[in-house]
Structures are given as structure tokens and as C-alpha cells.
Amino acid sequence: MVEQRRSKRFDVKLPLRLVRNGLRRIKGAGETRNLSSGGVLFASDTEVQVGEPIEYVISLTPSGEVDLRCLGNVMRLDPNVRDGSERGKPFQVAATVERYEFIRQRA
Numbered sequence: 001m002v003e004q005r006r007s008k009r010f011d012v013k014l015p016l017r018l019v020r021n022g023l024r025r026i027k028g029a030g031e032t033r034n035l036s037s038g039g040v041l042f043a044s045d046t047e048v049q050v051g052e053p054i055e056y057v058i059s060l061t062p063s064g065e066v067d068l069r070c071l072g073n074v075m076r077l078d079p080n081v082r083d084g085s086e087r088g089k090p091f092q093v094a095a096t097v098e099r100y101e102f103i104r105q106r107a
Contacts, residue, residue, distance in 0.1 A: 009034040009041075016040075020055035021048045021074070030089060032058060039072070039096045043089035048074050054095050057103070067103040072096035 011034050018028030028046030035041075040058070048054060051074060058068045076094035 007036040007038045009036045009039075015059040016042050016044075017057045017059075018044065018046050018048070018054070019057060019069075020053075021046075022052040022054075030056075030093070033092070037097065039075070039094060040070070041092065041094050043080050044091045044093050045089050047091055048077060048093060050074050050077050054093075056095070060102075065105050067105070069101050069103050070095075070097050071099040073098065 012032055014032045014035075016030040016032055018026050018030065020026060026046055026048075028044055028048075030042045030044035030046075033041040033043060035058075040056075042056075053071065054074050055069070055071050058070065060066045060068055072095045074093060074095050076092075078092045080090055080092040
């Protein structure tokens, strides 16, 4: 099988919040599985629609001091069939990263 990705993916587990799917606001939680400059794969508790725009926030620090706010599109939605450690996150979502901004929480 030939690798078709344009950018290297890094296996990282970071907390993720879903903010918007298409035009509707949503509240969902998840955790990244892998991340690249062009996309993210994450486990989620919320079902989203393939092909729709999505807005999500990845927490880069344990304290939540620095977040990465991303806008992209849902490319794939699969049932999450991991090793059982994914309770409460029944979906696996692949999304693009079209735009992003770093957000620093001020004390």
C-alpha cells in the first residue's frame, strides 16, 4: 500500500473540544489520536456529518493555558473500535486543518 499523505502524522493524545459542526453549535469532547499540519484523527463522544465544516479546539497544555483553535472539514466518521479504553467516545473522526490560531488563556 502506498502512503498518500502529504505531511507526517504524529501520534499524540491531547484533549479536544468540538465547538461547531456546519452552522450548528455543538458541545462535544474527544481526544486526538494523531495530528499533522493538514489534519487530525480523534476519538469523540459526538457524531458529526462527513463533508461538513467543523470547528474544534485542541488543548496543548495540561492546564489549558494554550489552545489551538482549528477550522476544517470532516473527511471520515467511523465507529471507534479501539482496545476498550475508549468508553464514552464511540466515534473516530478524521478532519482537515484548513485554518488555525493559537489561543492563550490570560490569568
